[in-house]
Structure formats: structure tokens, C-alpha cells
Amino acid sequence: MRMPLRTLTRPTEPPPAAAASETRADGAPAVNGRAPAKSLAEALPAAGEEGLPTGSNAPRAASLTVEQAIGAQIRQHRKTLDITSAELAATARISPGMISKIENGQISSSLATLTALASALNVPIASLFAGYDDRRDCSFVKAGQGALIERRGTKAGHIYELLGHSLGAGVMIEPFLITLTDEAAPYSAFRHAGVELIYMLGGCVGYRHGDRIYQMEPGDTLFFDASAQHGPEELISVPATYLSIIVYPKE
Known part of the structure; x- marks a missing residue:
């Protein structure tokens, strides 16, 4: 004996007027009692410097321009020698205002100016670039070679x-x-x-x-x-x- 076929019926959808109107905890409206799907921007973690999601709360590493890095090195060498910016300016034959702008990374110095400053500080000119071209911590070990x-x-x-x-x-x-x-x-x-x-x-x-x-x-x-x-x-x-x-x- 064959069983009669059942007729499947589609559930009746409630009319629009019956849709529940609620509000999510974040203030966004809910539809039919259900929170709307999050957008891609909401679903992804906070974006990092390159626009990619990042799960770390670590502060972003400071990125210095070459002018700022040179200025910081000059200030550091000057303080190591315990001399004022006016004294450095006099020795290097540069105006005190220029020294201030260089140390604050506000101007790009000529090679002649950097040579004069390195001589006045009694350091190699290459040392003035140390803060910009420094080595970053990285260690690479091939599989099985630790x-x-x-x-x-x-x-x-x-x-x-x-x-x-x-x-x-x-x-x-x-x-x-x-x-x-x-x-x-x-x-x-x-x-x-x-x-x-x-x-x-x-x-x-x-x-x-x-x-x-x-x-x-x-x-x-x-x-x-x-x-x-x-x-x-x-x-x-x-x-x-x-x-x-x-x-x-x-x-």
C-alpha cells in the first residue's frame, strides 16, 4: 500500500506591519526581532597602519623622517658633550636658529652643514644617520636548524x-x-x-x-x-x- 503524498506548504510570512521594531544595545535598529548583519567594516578588527586588521593593542612604532633622525642624533651628541646649542652653532659657524631647526627635524641640511656639525661634535658624519638606518630586531631559523x-x-x-x-x-x-x-x-x-x-x-x-x-x-x-x-x-x-x-x- 502506497502512502499518499504530502503537500508541502510554505510558512505564511507575517505582514510588514507585524514586524517587531526593536533596538540593539549599540543603538542600531533590529528587524523582526533580529539584529541586522554587521557590515564588513564592523566585523573586521581595527585596522592597522597598512589598513589590515590587527588584534594587538601594542602602540604603533614611531617612524622618523631622515631629518628628524639626524636632528635627534645631533641633539644627543651635543648633550653628551654638555654644550649648548649656541656653543655648537659658534663652533660649526651656523646660526643658533638654524641649529634649533635642524635638531627639531624642520629642515633638510646640506652635506656641507652636516660635515661642519659632525666636525664640531667630533663624530663621524655617518653617525648622524644612525637613528634612521638602524637595525631592526629579526631572527630567522630554518626548519630543523634551531x-x-x-x-x-x-x-x-x-x-x-x-x-x-x-x-x-x-x-x-x-x-x-x-x-x-x-x-x-x-x-x-x-x-x-x-x-x-x-x-x-x-x-x-x-x-x-x-x-x-x-x-x-x-x-x-x-x-x-x-x-x-x-x-x-x-x-x-x-x-x-x-x-x-x-x-x-x-x-
């Missing part, structure tokens, strides 16, 4: 591969790729200055921080005060690998 580091826990089968190092920042940053081998033993007695971020790549461990243990699987992140006792206490699935980024102030 330096192997001996640290506490290494003897327990924990392999530390240093992935980079800071060059001139006011803090020390140590990024490690840590591998817990099949022969690894639990070790949760780490304590050191600064903060640490753990990002799990493979395997599974119970990671202790203080009086709590967090089961970490691939994709999990743990960020903590490293002065408390911490480390992998439960080796649930090995081999296990994770990124460890340690940040602490320079002494």
Missing part, C-alpha cells in the same frame, strides 16, 4: 630547540620547540622569571601550573606567570611537541 639547548628537564627526555633570540629589545624572548620523547619523564619543577606561553602542536600532556593541571591537546594555549611551579606532569600521549615562548626583562 640550536639544541641544555636546560633543566633535558635529562628527562625533554628536547629544547631554540627557534630565535632577541637582538636589542629591553626584554629577553626565548622561543623553544619542545619535544617530549617516548623516553621522556614528567618534570613539573620549572620556575623562572617572566611569563611563558605554551602552544600545543602534537600529543597530549597534563601541564601543571601552580596547583592546577591543564590537559593540553593540539591547538590548546596556556599563558602564565612563570614564577609559579610549572611543567608537563602527565604524559598522556607521547611523543608530544609544543611551542614555549618565554619573556623576561633584561638585567
